[in-house]
Amino acid sequence: MANMKDVAREAKVSVATVSNYINGKKVRSEAAKNIEVAIKKLNYVRNNAARLLKTDQSPFVVFVVPSVWSPFFSELTFWVQKYLNKLGFKMVLCISENDYEKEKSYVKMAEEQRAAGILSISYSDLTSHVLSDIPLVAIEKETTGQFSLISSDNYAGGQLAAKELINRNLEHLIFVGSTNYESVELNARKAGFEDFCNNHGHKFELEEVKTRYDKKQLLDSVNKIIERIISESKKQNIGIFAHTDETAFLLIKELIKKGIRIPEQVQVIGFDGWNLTPNTKLSLSTIRQPIKEIAETAVKQLNKEIKNPKEAEKARVMLPVSYRAGETTIN
Amino acid sequence: MANMKDVAREAKVSVATVSNYINGKKVRSEAAKNIEVAIKKLNYVRNNAARLLKTDQSPFVVFVVPSVWSPFFSELTFWVQKYLNKLGFKMVLCISENDYEKEKSYVKMAEEQRAAGILSISYSDLTSHVLSDIPLVAIEKETTGQFSLISSDNYAGGQLAAKELINRNLEHLIFVGSTNYESVELNARKAGFEDFCNNHGHKFELEEVKTRYDKKQLLDSVNKIIERIISESKKQNIGIFAHTDETAFLLIKELIKKGIRIPEQVQVIGFDGWNLTPNTKLSLSTIRQPIKEIAETAVKQLNKEIKNPKEAEKARVMLPVSYRAGETTIN
Numbered sequence: 001m002a003n004m005k006d007v008a009r010e011a012k013v014s015v016a017t018v019s020n021y022i023n024g025k026k027v028r029s030e031a032a033k034n035i036e037v038a039i040k041k042l043n044y045v046r047n048n049a050a051r052l053l054k055t056d057q058s059p060f061v062v063f064v065v066p067s068v069w070s071p072f073f074s075e076l077t078f079w080v081q082k083y084l085n086k087l088g089f090k091m092v093l094c095i096s097e098n099d100y101e102k103e104k105s106y107v108k109m110a111e112e113q114r115a116a117g118i119l120s121i122s123y124s125d126l127t128s129h130v131l132s133d134i135p136l137v138a139i140e141k142e143t144t145g146q147f148s149l150i151s152s153d154n155y156a157g158g159q160l161a162a163k164e165l166i167n168r169n170l171e172h173l174i175f176v177g178s179t180n181y182e183s184v185e186l187n188a189r190k191a192g193f194e195d196f197c198n199n200h201g202h203k204f205e206l207e208e209v210k211t212r213y214d215k216k217q218l219l220d221s222v223n224k225i226i227e228r229i230i231s232e233s234k235k236q237n238i239g240i241f242a243h244t245d246e247t248a249f250l251l252i253k254e255l256i257k258k259g260i261r262i263p264e265q266v267q268v269i270g271f272d273g274w275n276l277t278p279n280t281k282l283s284l285s286t287i288r289q290p291i292k293e294i295a296e297t298a299v300k301q302l303n304k305e306i307k308n309p310k311e312a313e314k315a316r317v318m319l320p321v322s323y324r325a326g327e328t329t330i331n
Numbered sequence: 332m333a334n335m336k337d338v339a340r341e342a343k344v345s346v347a348t349v350s351n352y353i354n355g356k357k358v359r360s361e362a363a364k365n366i367e368v369a370i371k372k373l374n375y376v377r378n379n380a381a382r383l384l385k386t387d388q389s390p391f392v393v394f395v396v397p398s399v400w401s402p403f404f405s406e407l408t409f410w411v412q413k414y415l416n417k418l419g420f421k422m423v424l425c426i427s428e429n430d431y432e433k434e435k436s437y438v439k440m441a442e443e444q445r446a447a448g449i450l451s452i453s454y455s456d457l458t459s460h461v462l463s464d465i466p467l468v469a470i471e472k473e474t475t476g477q478f479s480l481i482s483s484d485n486y487a488g489g490q491l492a493a494k495e496l497i498n499r500n501l502e503h504l505i506f507v508g509s510t511n512y513e514s515v516e517l518n519a520r521k522a523g524f525e526d527f528c529n530n531h532g533h534k535f536e537l538e539e540v541k542t543r544y545d546k547k548q549l550l551d552s553v554n555k556i557i558e559r560i561i562s563e564s565k566k567q568n569i570g571i572f573a574h575t576d577e578t579a580f581l582l583i584k585e586l587i588k589k590g591i592r593i594p595e596q597v598q599v600i601g602f603d604g605w606n607l608t609p610n611t612k613l614s615l616s617t618i619r620q621p622i623k624e625i626a627e628t629a630v631k632q633l634n635k636e637i638k639n640p641k642e643a644e645k646a647r648v649m650l651p652v653s654y655r656a657g658e659t660t661i662n
Binding site for chain 1: 333352374376377378390391394399400401402404406408411412416421422423424425426439440442443445462463464545559577580581584601605606607608609610611614
């Protein structure tokens with residue numbers, strides 16, 4: 001690729017003259033003409049990587065995300081990229097696949113490349129690897145507490161799911177999700193559900209399914225639920241809250257395979273609010289995370305910290321979720 | 332952020348000594364010890380942006396894609412990022428939203444940042460904006476012909492859809508998709524379907540629906556299809572090939588809303604092979620694009636062109652598609 005020296009040689013002027021011309025400073029008109037011709041001939045493009053390095057401003061923001069191949073993460077990535085672009089940043093996409101070593105290497109890369117900042121969703125303690133004073137905003141999952149955190153109100157979401165199911169006069173409530181410590185936000189969903197049920201004197205049961213989809217475990221849970229449907233005299237009184245849309249989706253597929261009618265026999269509410277594309281919604285009833293608002297808030301906070309690294313206060317924002325009626329509940 | 336000078340000052344050695352130490356050259360043991368202490372104290376991280384600039388090697392590959400918020404593109408982005416990472420590249424994600432001006436600005440950015448290369452899916456003529464000799468590999472959509480192109484065999488996919496429907500003894504075949512020139516690859520899907528039907532003496536009808544989802548147009552098409560179901564004496568003889576999974580998905584939702592039973596009354600085959608996550612498939616019968624192989628082939632080709640810009644031959648690869656049976660056909 002042609003550089004400034006090539007342009008200078010071609011235009012028969014000094015490199016300093018080319019530099020002045022490119023940076024909008026005054027240059028003799030004949031020199032300017034020759035430089036212009038040389039630029040066109042050589043397809044010279046200004047080297048911004050070099051220019052930005054001198055001014056210590058990188059256009060790159062590193063986005064560390066467990067996956068992009070999942071409707072929740074792909075929608076989030078879409079909005080994060082859009083808001084970063086609006087502010088003149090470019091996104092370096094780093095998919096961690098929940099791999100701790102990968103996360104570490106991405107943080108190291110961000111520091112070595114002098115990236116402007118990091119946005120991350122990490123379920124390990126990624127933030128503990130940050131050695132430098134590079135601005136970082138965490139989405140959803142908090143770790144050390146020293147960085148800004150933008151998340152959904154997962155606890156209120158769990159409460160909301162319980163409320164929606166109880167309002168439908170469903171006697172038998174089942175929580176399908178992780179029942180052991182797995183992640184703070186999944187635990188919050190479960191705790192919200194449990195607390196709301198307990199506070200309203202409503203019994204419920206727990207079916208263990210981890211986030212990392214385990215086919216055998218899911219089939220076991222489905223079979224238990226089916227046994228319950230058969231053994232109950234009333235057949236239209238089961239309500240399920242699944243801790244993610246992915247779990248809900250797989251559960252529904254299995255129930256339908258076994259001949260269970262949804263929502264007539266079993267009503268299901270998921271969590272996340274998957275939209276397959278901007279125009280394509282799933283028919284799942286769900287607790288919807290405010291994905292667009294999470295992206296906007298996180299990007300704006302990161303920008304503040306990049307622009308004023310010393311003065312910007314760290315933010316801790318918890319955004320409200322909402323119930324979205326689909327076809328897996330009787331509405 | 333601490334730089335080499337700060338480390339030298341702290342360790343009371345010259346900048347050259349620090350540089351030697353960092354680059355693995357021999358340094359007096361006392362100096363090495365002092366430098367090590369200084370690096371830890373100052374949280375010094377090597378500046379790769381500067382280092383790479385000198386060696387003229389950028390780790391960044393720019394990926395221009397219409398969207399990431401759609402199962403096809405999110406799966407493709409997942410694999411592209413994975414294969415880029417394997418070769419030591421970082422992905423700069425550039426979502427164009429099919430906006431010509433955005434595409435142009437991304438190409439300019441790639442050139443100004445001296446990115447190692449560009450991977451693009453563009454439905455306009457993005458490649459005509461490439462001024463420099465930056466390596467570029469196009470996925471799916473060809474434009475000027477001067478760059479490498481990796482795509483699915485869309486024509487064979489259209490033929491395969493027709494074959495699958497005809498094998499089911501469906502008398503009434505309908506193509507739902509764009510019937511005017513919209514894009515080369517969508518036209519190829521339609522042409523493959525038409526040619527196969529014509530060559531086998533099978534009549535078919537066309538229902539116009541554009542890629543950019545038009546609710547009214549889709550409802551009109553659905554209503555026409557329903558009229559046909561009602562007016563036909565046989566009620567189990569309609570087969571539909573929709574030119575994308577998105578169209579198929581929306582069509583099925585509308586048909587179910589109108590009380591049409593799928594696959595008993597209408598069988599539907601889409602095109603793309605959406606997987607919502609690595610573990611979550613849709614129940615749609617579809618022509619599956621080899622997304623992983625497309626990503627791998629494109630990244631490997633780009634790497635060849637980056638490593639040997641003058642000698643690497645341009646590639647034109649068309650990868651085979653396959654039929655994936657789901658629950659929207661009788662199999």
